[in-house]
Amino acid sequence: MAKSIKEIAQELNVSKSTVSLVINHKAERARISKELESRVLAYVEKVGYKPNALAKSLATGRSNTIGLIVENIGDSFFGPFALYVEELFRKKNYHVLYSSTLGDPQNARDIIDSMLEKKVEGIILAPTVDLEEYQRKILEHKVPLVVFDRNSPTVETHYVHIDNEVSGKNACDYLKSIGCRNFGLVTIDSDQPQMLARKRAYLAFCDTYGMEPRILQLPYQHLKQKGSRMLKNWAAKQVGLDGLFFTTNYLCILGLKVLRSAPENSYNFPMFSFDDHELFDILIPKISCIQQPLEPLAKTCVKVLLKEIDQGISIPKEYVISTKLIKR
Amino acid sequence: MAKSIKEIAQELNVSKSTVSLVINHKAERARISKELESRVLAYVEKVGYKPNALAKSLATGRSNTIGLIVENIGDSFFGPFALYVEELFRKKNYHVLYSSTLGDPQNARDIIDSMLEKKVEGIILAPTVDLEEYQRKILEHKVPLVVFDRNSPTVETHYVHIDNEVSGKNACDYLKSIGCRNFGLVTIDSDQPQMLARKRAYLAFCDTYGMEPRILQLPYQHLKQKGSRMLKNWAAKQVGLDGLFFTTNYLCILGLKVLRSAPENSYNFPMFSFDDHELFDILIPKISCIQQPLEPLAKTCVKVLLKEIDQGISIPKEYVISTKLIKR
DNA sequence: TATTTCTACTAAAACGTATTAGTAAAGATA
DNA sequence: TATCTTTACTAATACGTTTTAGTAGAAATA
Numbered sequence: 001m002a003k004s005i006k007e008i009a010q011e012l013n014v015s016k017s018t019v020s021l022v023i024n025h026k027a028e029r030a031r032i033s034k035e036l037e038s039r040v041l042a043y044v045e046k047v048g049y050k051p052n053a054l055a056k057s058l059a060t061g062r063s064n065t066i067g068l069i070v071e072n073i074g075d076s077f078f079g080p081f082a083l084y085v086e087e088l089f090r091k092k093n094y095h096v097l098y099s100s101t102l103g104d105p106q107n108a109r110d111i112i113d114s115m116l117e118k119k120v121e122g123i124i125l126a127p128t129v130d131l132e133e134y135q136r137k138i139l140e141h142k143v144p145l146v147v148f149d150r151n152s153p154t155v156e157t158h159y160v161h162i163d164n165e166v167s168g169k170n171a172c173d174y175l176k177s178i179g180c181r182n183f184g185l186v187t188i189d190s191d192q193p194q195m196l197a198r199k200r201a202y203l204a205f206c207d208t209y210g211m212e213p214r215i216l217q218l219p220y221q222h223l224k225q226k227g228s229r230m231l232k233n234w235a236a237k238q239v240g241l242d243g244l245f246f247t248t249n250y251l252c253i254l255g256l257k258v259l260r261s262a263p264e265n266s267y268n269f270p271m272f273s274f275d276d277h278e279l280f281d282i283l284i285p286k287i288s289c290i291q292q293p294l295e296p297l298a299k300t301c302v303k304v305l306l307k308e309i310d311q312g313i314s315i316p317k318e319y320v321i322s323t324k325l326i327k328r
Numbered sequence: 329m330a331k332s333i334k335e336i337a338q339e340l341n342v343s344k345s346t347v348s349l350v351i352n353h354k355a356e357r358a359r360i361s362k363e364l365e366s367r368v369l370a371y372v373e374k375v376g377y378k379p380n381a382l383a384k385s386l387a388t389g390r391s392n393t394i395g396l397i398v399e400n401i402g403d404s405f406f407g408p409f410a411l412y413v414e415e416l417f418r419k420k421n422y423h424v425l426y427s428s429t430l431g432d433p434q435n436a437r438d439i440i441d442s443m444l445e446k447k448v449e450g451i452i453l454a455p456t457v458d459l460e461e462y463q464r465k466i467l468e469h470k471v472p473l474v475v476f477d478r479n480s481p482t483v484e485t486h487y488v489h490i491d492n493e494v495s496g497k498n499a500c501d502y503l504k505s506i507g508c509r510n511f512g513l514v515t516i517d518s519d520q521p522q523m524l525a526r527k528r529a530y531l532a533f534c535d536t537y538g539m540e541p542r543i544l545q546l547p548y549q550h551l552k553q554k555g556s557r558m559l560k561n562w563a564a565k566q567v568g569l570d571g572l573f574f575t576t577n578y579l580c581i582l583g584l585k586v587l588r589s590a591p592e593n594s595y596n597f598p599m600f601s602f603d604d605h606e607l608f609d610i611l612i613p614k615i616s617c618i619q620q621p622l623e624p625l626a627k628t629c630v631k632v633l634l635k636e637i638d639q640g641i642s643i644p645k646e647y648v649i650s651t652k653l654i655k656r
Numbered sequence: 657t658a659t660t661t662c663t664a665c666t667a668a669a670a671c672g673t674a675t676t677a678g679t680a681a682a683g684a685t686a
Numbered sequence: 687t688a689t690c691t692t693t694a695c696t697a698a699t700a701c702g703t704t705t706t707a708g709t710a711g712a713a714a715t716a
Contacts, residue, residue, distance in 0.1 A: 006703095014665085015666045016666090017665080018665065020705085021705090026705095030665080031662085031664055032664070050444065051702080052445065052703070053445040053703095054385050055703040056702080056704080058704095059671055059705085060671085060704065065425075073411050076407075079403070082401050082402065086428060087428075090435075095425060095442060095446070096426070098424070099424070118382065253606060277607070282581075282585055282611065283611060283612075284612050332672055332673085342696085343695075345674085345675080345696060348674060348675085349675090358675095359693055359695075360695070379673070381673095382671090383671070386700095386702065387675085
């Protein structure tokens, strides 16, 4: 159906080389006459010829595709982040091949393998746990890599992130400032470094002010069913609890659903979220939060990756984006 | 860096063909001896050889990639939808190349062109307006196409959607049942068929019950700034307004922000959304809505597309997924 | 006029795979 | 022993591009 460069050449009675050179704006350099150049151009336009990108990539070694690996494209952090990334790359004529790991390392490994096989020119990755080996693999393949949101401390990569520890401290200080004296932490049962950092901040706060730590770790798998029950039971047992710090927005949402919609509505204390959400400012009461600025985050990832692609792989660096505490 | 089949062959002192046949499980058919087969397999495993997917696709004509074109991957309808799609295709060993049109036909056309150039094996598309020609182009290239959410009536494609007119009628009936006698419609100023159908349902309802139609159309571009102002001004002018029917969830959210957070809080009537949102059930008052079942929607799209890919392009059909009215 | 330089192209090789037709050697048949 | 089959492979071609080295003819130089 789609014509090849060979057919175009035959129909014009010229060589494939000529057509290829003209199409790629190398006519001048190759001393193709203006006359022939415009004849080729006109014909190509007329029949709507488009080169086969696979063949082109194979020949040039450039796929014009980058891989974006997130935890869950459907969630309110990674989804909008992905949109920014896509838009930024579109401007540079790159396409984005995305995939969600859902937190499963095996998914992540499969995704990475097939992205490497498809010869992506770079990868932006929010790693799962146990992914050190595969991050090294990416680097061994000389594919530029930028890691964001969380990293794996034992492998050196460019790393774009927020300062979780400082942000977590700010969150605790804020809760204290509005009167909470016995607030707990609800987090996820994984060893993702950013979650650990948020927990560390909370523990440090407890230590400083002599507050008794109350921590609940919920399972990422089947969070909705299992997590709801666990949270309900846990909360019922806490005496004197006067606030909750959730380490992600989806945990906070779960908390709101489980605790606020309880008929007695007995949990009338402040709930604070790490990560904003588009409806947090119209809930009653409104939800204060740590806001990760998505656009700067995305911009930095893209900028760093493009630089690696254009100028070759460089020594890994860290890029820290500062967060905002939104008081509501 | 990455080894090619040629190098593998040389190192094993066999031909490229042998290696290729073994790798693709055609050893038996090609009468390669068991002994040699396992020797090749072992070596391939040992050096971690992975075929170059671009070359493979070029040779076979199969890219194992499908294109997903949505309006906005960051929003709460398309994001989770995309996750389902991705998961379903992953199981069948396909990868998803996604892109957001942001409602701009020129974006959509560029995206379609480059997906065709990359030889995707099928496309799932939520079309923008003015995209008829390009949908025909996809079909002319013999690439299977499934359109969802909205379609372009003048081009025949497989079309997966909900019944917007019936759903719209149900929404109006519901508002009537809870006592609204003068509710308005807030929609978007585009000619997307699904939006028009929702509006038609509202107008028909007005006609049936002699209710005076009050319709506000907001611009998709710069919705947040412009739309907020327009909505505020419009609402202020409506006397006796006792309810609002928003034709999308992001419009409803805008409505909630603009009207509910008004200090006077003078707009204390029911607001109804077309499309659910994860926080609608913890707002006070809760938001009732028409719920589009994402998973069946995604499953149907994927199933239909896979069938087209496997069994060849067939006569276009419509697939109607029924909605649920969620009363809260 | 013999040599060099330009002009305007093209032939050929390469990218890494899949596939089909072919082939040499061994075994079976008559 | 001459022919046919079977076994176990391989050579060659194709997929659709890019790119570099090459070339024939015209123009310029000496």
